[in-house]
Amino acid sequence: MEEIDRRILALLADDGRMSFTDLAKETGLSVSAVHQRVRRLQKRGIVQGFTARLDHARIGLPLTAFVSIKPIDPAAPDDAPERLAHLTAIEACHSVAGDESYILKVRVGSPNELEDLLQRIRAAANVATRTTVVLSTPWEGRPPRPDGAAADSEP
Amino acid sequence: MEEIDRRILALLADDGRMSFTDLAKETGLSVSAVHQRVRRLQKRGIVQGFTARLDHARIGLPLTAFVSIKPIDPAAPDDAPERLAHLTAIEACHSVAGDESYILKVRVGSPNELEDLLQRIRAAANVATRTTVVLSTPWEGRPPRPDGAAADSEP
DNA sequence: TCTGAAAGACAACTAGC
DNA sequence: GCTAGTTGTCTTTCAGA
Numbered sequence: 001m002e003e004i005d006r007r008i009l010a011l012l013a014d015d016g017r018m019s020f021t022d023l024a025k026e027t028g029l030s031v032s033a034v035h036q037r038v039r040r041l042q043k044r045g046i047v048q049g050f051t052a053r054l055d056h057a058r059i060g061l062p063l064t065a066f067v068s069i070k071p072i073d074p075a076a077p078d079d080a081p082e083r084l085a086h087l088t089a090i091e092a093c094h095s096v097a098g099d100e101s102y103i104l105k106v107r108v109g110s111p112n113e114l115e116d117l118l119q120r121i122r123a124a125a126n127v128a129t130r131t132t133v134v135l136s137t138p139w140e141g142r143p144p145r146p147d148g149a150a151a152d153s154e155p
Numbered sequence: 156m157e158e159i160d161r162r163i164l165a166l167l168a169d170d171g172r173m174s175f176t177d178l179a180k181e182t183g184l185s186v187s188a189v190h191q192r193v194r195r196l197q198k199r200g201i202v203q204g205f206t207a208r209l210d211h212a213r214i215g216l217p218l219t220a221f222v223s224i225k226p227i228d229p230a231a232p233d234d235a236p237e238r239l240a241h242l243t244a245i246e247a248c249h250s251v252a253g254d255e256s257y258i259l260k261v262r263v264g265s266p267n268e269l270e271d272l273l274q275r276i277r278a279a280a281n282v283a284t285r286t287t288v289v290l291s292t293p294w295e296g297r298p299p300r301p302d303g304a305a306a307d308s309e310p
Numbered sequence: 311t312c313t314g315a316a317a318g319a320c321a322a323c324t325a326g327c
Numbered sequence: 328g329c330t331a332g333t334t335g336t337c338t339t340t341c342a343g344a
Contacts, residue, residue: 009207013209016207019338020337020339021337030313031339032340035338044213045213046210048210049170050172050205050206051170051208051296052171052205054164054168054201059161066251081293090297091295092292092294092295094219094292094293095290095293096290103221103287132252133252134249134251134258135251136249138249139240140249141206141247142243144209144214174320176321187331
């Protein structure tokens with residue numbers, strides 16, 4: 001039951017364009033039943049959407065870096081995410097425990113663009129930055145494998 | 156020309172299940188032409204695949220962390236990625252410049268699972284770990300917006 | 311929550327420019 | 328590299344158990 005939902009999620013994480021027909025074959029359900037379950041998973045927000053995995057190096061964004069930021073004025077209100085949201089080079093923004101307050105994952109076309117981006121980040125959020133450049137990425141975005149724990153209750 | 160490809164990539168990054176019919180409407184091309192272009196983008200490896208975006212908190216993986224690793228024996232050959240690949244909790248593995256050699260992004264169900272994972276990482280790759288726990292994620296996996304630079308030449 | 315069937319929409323291929 | 332047309336498959340909805 002819940003096992004089938006996890007199987008559907010694994011299949012869609014692996015191939016987001018898999019047809020309902022194929023999902024039905026893989027799960028042993030009818031097409032309608034799979035269709036219903038996927039719609040329910042989307043409605044519940046467990047499936048948040050579908051996206052294409054792109055080769056960043058080949059769309060003009062070959063340089064990836066992690067940027068840790070720390071407020072210059074620790075007393076100021078912490079609204080860094082809102083202040084940084086317009087910078088589309090920032091692919092992800094995580095609030096973290098530890099010495100710094102956020103870790104940003106950024107993608108740019110060149111070292112020059114990275115320098116420019118860092119200046120914009122510092123100016124927009126009034127923060128100090130510490131940057132770790134990615135040299136290569138053995139893997140990334142590997143589909144999650146829910147090991148043991150169960151999911152949530154009903155919405 | 157190349158402009159249309161970038162538009163297609165942006166649309167598919169935003170909705171990986173968008174139909175070719177809709178892609179055709181959005182780009183002003185015929186369905187066949189869009190179909191051809193997407194197939195070519197996949198064949199060239201610019202589109203590497205499609206995936207469902209899942210709510211990790213609701214599939215039993217509510218805890219995210221970044222784990223930086225450093226070899227205990229700097230003279231040993233660096234094969235950490237191969238040694239760690241079997242640990243499916245590691246969603247991404249980046250080789251980085253800086254004090255440490257890799258940054259891992261991991262997702263687990265609980266602090267206990269994180270502790271267990273860290274032990275496995277240290278044992279498998281003979282490394283020291285430094286872990287930064289994610290408290291919240293304002294955003295993540297935002298579609299890349301190729302700003303100015305152009306893509307590659309032919310395969 | 312499932313099945314099965316029916317309508318329409320779509321994907322995939324072909325030919326021709 | 329594009330358009331247009333054709334065939335077979337798929338998506339989506341419905342009634343019913």
